[in-house]
Amino acid sequence: xxxxxSSQTAVCYWQRVRTATPLVFCMTNDVVTNWTAxxxxxxxxxxxxxxxxxxxxxxxxxxxxxxxxxxxxxxxxAEAMKKAVASAQRAGKPWVLDxxxxxxxxLRTELCRDLLRESPTVIRGNPSEILVLAGEASQGRGADxxxxxxxxxxxxxxxxxxxxxxxAVTGASDYITDGERTLRIDNGHPLLQRVTGxxxxxxxxxxxxxxxALNRSEALDAAASACAxxxxxxxxAAQKALDRNxxxxxxxxxxxxxxxxxxxxxxxxxxxxxxx
Amino acid sequence: xxxxxSSQTAVCYWQRVRTATPLVFCMTNDVVTNWTAxxxxxxxxxxxxxxxxxxxxxxxxxxxxxxxxxxxxxxxxAEAMKKAVASAQRAGKPWVLDxxxxxxxxLRTELCRDLLRESPTVIRGNPSEILVLAGEASQGRGADxxxxxxxxxxxxxxxxxxxxxxxAVTGASDYITDGERTLRIDNGHPLLQRVTGxxxxxxxxxxxxxxxALNRSEALDAAASACAxxxxxxxxAAQKALDRNxxxxxxxxxxxxxxxxxxxxxxxxxxxxxxx
Amino acid sequence: xxxxxSSQTAVCYWQRVRTATPLVFCMTNDVVTNWTAxxxxxxxxxxxxxxxxxxxxxxxxxxxxxxxxxxxxxxxxAEAMKKAVASAQRAGKPWVLDxxxxxxxxLRTELCRDLLRESPTVIRGNPSEILVLAGEASQGRGADxxxxxxxxxxxxxxxxxxxxxxxAVTGASDYITDGERTLRIDNGHPLLQRVTGxxxxxxxxxxxxxxxALNRSEALDAAASACAxxxxxxxxAAQKALDRNxxxxxxxxxxxxxxxxxxxxxxxxxxxxxxx
Numbered sequence: 001x002x003x004x005x006s007s008q009t010a011v012c013y014w015q016r017v018r019t020a021t022p023l024v025f026c027m028t029n030d031v032v033t034n035w036t037a038x039x040x041x042x043x044x045x046x047x048x049x050x051x052x053x054x055x056x057x058x059x060x061x062x063x064x065x066x067x068x069x070x071x072x073x074x075x076x077x078a079e080a081m082k083k084a085v086a087s088a089q090r091a092g093k094p095w096v097l098d099x100x101x102x103x104x105x106x107l108r109t110e111l112c113r114d115l116l117r118e119s120p121t122v123i124r125g126n127p128s129e130i131l132v133l134a135g136e137a138s139q140g141r142g143a144d145x146x147x148x149x150x151x152x153x154x155x156x157x158x159x160x161x162x163x164x165x166x167x168a169v170t171g172a173s174d175y176i177t178d179g180e181r182t183l184r185i186d187n188g189h190p191l192l193q194r195v196t197g198x199x200x201x202x203x204x205x206x207x208x209x210x211x212x213a214l215n216r217s218e219a220l221d222a223a224a225s226a227c228a229x230x231x232x233x234x235x236x237a238a239q240k241a242l243d244r245n246x247x248x249x250x251x252x253x254x255x256x257x258x259x260x261x262x263x264x265x266x267x268x269x270x271x272x273x274x275x276x
Numbered sequence: 277x278x279x280x281x282s283s284q285t286a287v288c289y290w291q292r293v294r295t296a297t298p299l300v301f302c303m304t305n306d307v308v309t310n311w312t313a314x315x316x317x318x319x320x321x322x323x324x325x326x327x328x329x330x331x332x333x334x335x336x337x338x339x340x341x342x343x344x345x346x347x348x349x350x351x352x353x354a355e356a357m358k359k360a361v362a363s364a365q366r367a368g369k370p371w372v373l374d375x376x377x378x379x380x381x382x383l384r385t386e387l388c389r390d391l392l393r394e395s396p397t398v399i400r401g402n403p404s405e406i407l408v409l410a411g412e413a414s415q416g417r418g419a420d421x422x423x424x425x426x427x428x429x430x431x432x433x434x435x436x437x438x439x440x441x442x443x444a445v446t447g448a449s450d451y452i453t454d455g456e457r458t459l460r461i462d463n464g465h466p467l468l469q470r471v472t473g474x475x476x477x478x479x480x481x482x483x484x485x486x487x488x489a490l491n492r493s494e495a496l497d498a499a500a501s502a503c504a505x506x507x508x509x510x511x512x513a514a515q516k517a518l519d520r521n522x523x524x525x526x527x528x529x530x531x532x533x534x535x536x537x538x539x540x541x542x543x544x545x546x547x548x549x550x551x552x
Numbered sequence: 553x554x555x556x557x558s559s560q561t562a563v564c565y566w567q568r569v570r571t572a573t574p575l576v577f578c579m580t581n582d583v584v585t586n587w588t589a590x591x592x593x594x595x596x597x598x599x600x601x602x603x604x605x606x607x608x609x610x611x612x613x614x615x616x617x618x619x620x621x622x623x624x625x626x627x628x629x630a631e632a633m634k635k636a637v638a639s640a641q642r643a644g645k646p647w648v649l650d651x652x653x654x655x656x657x658x659l660r661t662e663l664c665r666d667l668l669r670e671s672p673t674v675i676r677g678n679p680s681e682i683l684v685l686a687g688e689a690s691q692g693r694g695a696d697x698x699x700x701x702x703x704x705x706x707x708x709x710x711x712x713x714x715x716x717x718x719x720a721v722t723g724a725s726d727y728i729t730d731g732e733r734t735l736r737i738d739n740g741h742p743l744l745q746r747v748t749g750x751x752x753x754x755x756x757x758x759x760x761x762x763x764x765a766l767n768r769s770e771a772l773d774a775a776a777s778a779c780a781x782x783x784x785x786x787x788x789a790a791q792k793a794l795d796r797n798x799x800x801x802x803x804x805x806x807x808x809x810x811x812x813x814x815x816x817x818x819x820x821x822x823x824x825x826x827x828x
Contacts (some may be wrong), residue, residue, distance in 0.1 A: 247812025259522025536799025
């Protein structure tokens, strides 16, 4: 039922982001701020971060998109996030929720449930997080998932329909669904798990991509395209690092390089290889 | 009217910092803490960071210089910054203000206006930020500038005279002025815009350099020398990354490498090339 | 009196961590969050970070170990740390204290003295910090030490006995002692001082290693093994960077690579070279 994302679609949104250089307001966790900003810059977007509630409202209104990640949430940040989401909604800007470790810890679980009622444009999470948000599971182990994305697909569809959102559940395969139409991406590499914040940065990239969508159907394509571009950059980086007997340090550097230098041919070749 | 900084001057301050290893107390934004610390270490300085107001006063008194960056300002940090600036002033230590996105957002705009009255030793900003501080402009777009440094030069001089400070406005060309004497640096590379926090780290490096100045005229030379060293390291790093078809990930690594391994000959050659 | 750690012991704990992938809850400073997480991932552990006091208690109870670093301590974090330590103690989980710049600044000095009474499993610090905690010295200069590890060995033993803890004092040589038995490691490289947060990340790695120990004597061996593995990765990285005329940027990347790709043969060869 899940259709493989076409390389033409991915190339289309990859070009849109390169042209638009969307300003992505990232309210994210302390661990990944620098990394997220560099991923966005490498991918052609422009990052903006801040922490004060009085400023978050103003920036959300002018940014192209908002990305919310609850990884190191504290009470003041939760307040700033709520204001930013309300401001983005009023301004008609898309926003993405990354519900890191939801279910395991109390403050973020409460905020995620609150934000779910605000219909995020996209929720991007690992299988455990999506299962928890859909009300069907147990909690993961910190930021790691204990379930596969295949196991979470039904929950993702359920959640998308219930919360009127798009759900991107990422893992060995990525599924992006609005509850009715589902796209699949089979690209990626296990080394992406060995660098902190790859999922967090992907959520911000999804925000950049959906800011170029003109309607909800395009937003589904755009979110899937972000996942494809990131996964393919991961494949390119892994191949280079493994060819040279290097580890996670070089892989992270090559991932930024690959996002910078990616071209249509590479995108097409790596996506079509998965179709055979 | 703006005079090109001589390579002898840059080499002089580059050597002073290498010899003195100044302790730079950085109160900076969440996105660039690690990067700023590593830039300072690579350049021969010693970084120190902390966040509590009660500790900021004590550290500012013993550090060689203080660097203030309002990129992710929140209320408690603003309080800690004010205490640190007052403490640095009392101890006769130089301090640098980096007014990230001033004008765009309320809290930082208010703090920057307050700190302006304390006569920072140097203000380092992009053209948009300098125009806003000088009361002549509109706001930028997040951390990016929408004006060129040439357009901001008159405002920089005006601001330097009015606030009794040195203003370093950086862009394609860098101008460093005390309102009467102006130095220009034509080194640098566009890839510096593709890594987050290069401007922020430069502000901290300016603090390291001005800590070795004996008077205000030397402080102007020192601030310009910091801009020259950083720009030239950027040129070295860009050349290596582009020669190898790499992107912003490798460029950032090579920038730290270039700051570590820079020597007098490279500084002289790259500055003199710009004089022809 | 200090015995050189055997390579068999280091290999044993290196394998245990690879097998167990312990979940290390790091409450650390703002400068090193990303770097610490990537060091843990490269070394085969799983990092978890958060900042809210209400969540710190819950996570400390389920994590394999807790690592406390006071580098950018603020009042709310101090509260969260106390709750986490109490929770770890109740759950019988090991915890490590990294007393960054203790003695120099008031808030952290008070917290470190409080936490000392809770008998940390391990205290990992530089010589100046250990001398201060043992009540025998003066303060360091920010995060840097002004004394050698040899000078701090007696204080380390004294502190270990007094606080019923294991003390790891790291420098040119590393000493790990419970006050009665002392292990020494002569591996390492000066370039480790040119990257921010190497000591902080080592403290988190010590937490990962001691989580695999079955008793206090094993904890001493485990803590020393963490120091050995990290120092040897540093040697590998330094050799590669210096062979290529690179600086601190490449060194940091290669350090993560070396932690990822390290094998028993390399560990044994580099440790035995020091025995001759």
